[in-house]
Amino acid sequence: MMPVYVETLLKSILSFIALIAVCRVIGKRVDIVLPVVFGALAAFLAVDRNVRVIDGLIALGTWGLLTVLLGWIVIKSKPAQNLINGQATPLIQGGNIVGKNLQKLRMPVGDLLALLREKDAFKLAEVEFAALESDGQISVMKKADSQPVTPKTAGIAVQNEPEPKVVIEDGVVNYNGLLQDGYVEGWILSEAKKQGATSDDEVFLAQLDNSNNLYVDLKNDVLKKTPNDPTTKSKLLLLASLKKIQSDLESFAMQTENQAARTSYTESAEQLKRLISETSPFLKM
Numbered sequence: 454m455m456p457v458y459v460e461t462l463l464k465s466i467l468s469f470i471a472l473i474a475v476c477r478v479i480g481k482r483v484d485i486v487l488p489v490v491f492g493a494l495a496a497f498l499a500v501d502r503n504v505r506v507i508d509g510l511i512a513l514g515t516w517g518l519l520t521v522l523l524g525w526i527v528i529k530s531k532p533a534q535n536l537i538n539g540q541a542t543p544l545i546q547g548g549n550i551v552g553k554n555l556q557k558l559r560m561p562v563g564d565l566l567a568l569l570r571e572k573d574a575f576k577l578a579e580v581e582f583a584a585l586e587s588d589g590q591i592s593v594m595k596k597a598d599s600q601p602v603t604p605k606t607a608g609i610a611v612q613n614e615p616e617p618k619v620v621i622e623d624g625v626v627n628y629n630g631l632l633q634d635g636y637v638e639g640w641i642l643s644e645a646k647k648q649g650a651t652s653d654d655e656v657f658l659a660q661l662d663n664s665n666n667l668y669v670d671l672k673n674d675v676l677k678k679t680p681n682d683p684t685t686k687s688k689l690l691l692l693a694s695l696k697k698i699q700s701d702l703e704s705f706a707m708q709t710e711n712q713a714a715r716t717s718y719t720e721s722a723e724q725l726k727r728l729i730s731e732t733s734p735f736l737k738m
Contacts, residue, residue, distance in 0.1 A: 461508045465515035473523075473537060483537055485588065487520055538587045545583040548596065558585065569593060617668075621645070621659035624672070640700030643693045645669045692733060699725045 472490060476483045494516065498509035527534045542554050544565055555565065566577075572593040574580050579599035584592050604610070620627050620641050642653055644667040650656050658670045699722050706718035 458507065458511055461511045462515055465512045469516055469519045477539065491516065541584040541586050543584045545580050548581055615663055617660045617662045619658065620661050621653055621656045624654040624656060626653055639696055639703060643696035643700060647693045695725065695729050699729065
C-alpha cells in the first residue's frame with residue numbers, strides 16, 4: 454500500500470499538471486490563475502478538519518516548488534513559454550478581420566468590437582492590426598492616417614520632462630524635495646496663496662512641474678474662489694510678489710559662495726520679511 458504522504462505528493466503533481474492543461478484549453482494564463490488556486494487551497498486546508506496538517510503542508514509545498522520550477526522553465530525556454538502561456542492571436546491583419554481566429558477563440562464579432570472600443574477604436578476602417586494577448590487583453594495598432602499627431606511625427610523637437618514633484622501633502626511641506634531642487638518654502642506658499650490658500654495647512658495637495666507651474670488643491674475648495682473685487686486682487690498679487698522676492702533672496706543666499714553677497718541677500722530678505730509682516734494685514738483686507 455502506498456504511503457499517505459507519497460499519495461498526497463502524487464495527487465499534488467497531477468492536479469498541478471491538470472490545472473495547466475485546463476488553462477491552455479480555456480485560454481487563460483497559468484500565472485494569473487495560480488494565485489487564486491493557492492488562496493482557495495490554503496482556505497480549504499484551514500477549515501477542513503479531515504485533512505491532516507502534514508498533508509496540507511505537503512500539498513502547498515509541492516505546488517509552491519512546481520510554481521517556481523514552472524517560472525524558471527518559462528524564462529529559459531521559448532517553446533515552453535508558448536506552450537504554457539500561449540501566444541498572441543491576430544484578430545485583424547492588414548485591416549481585415551481574421552475570421553478563422555475568431556472561430557478558434559469562439560469570439561463573436563460583437564465581443565471584438567467591444568474590445569476595440571476599449572482601445573478607442575470605434576471604426577474598423579481605422580484599425581490596421583489587432584491581436585488578443587495571452588493575458589486576455591487586446592493590442593490595437595491604428596492605420597497611419599488615423600493615429601494622433603505627436604511632436605515626433607510632426608518633426609518637432611521637444612525635451613523630456615521629469616516627473617512632477619509633490620511639495621505639499623495634506624498641509625505638510627516636503628522640505629527635502631524643496632531643498633534638493635533649489636526652492637524654498639516661502640516661494641511655494643506665495644504661489645499657493647495666488648490660488649486661494651492663506652497657509653500650508655489649507656493645502657491638501659500641491660504639485661510642482663518642471664516649468665515651475667504649481668497645481669494646488671485646497672482642503673476647502675470654497676477658498677479657491679478668486680475675489681471679484683479688482684482692488685482685492687491687486688493687493689493679493691502684490692503680497693504674493695513680495696513673498697516671491699523674499700523667497701528669491703533667500704534662495705540666492707543659499708546658492709552663492711560669496712560671503713559678502715550671501716550676507717547682503719540675507720539682510721535684504723530679513724528686511725523684506727519685516728515689511729511683509731507689517732503690511733500683510735492691510736493687503737489681505
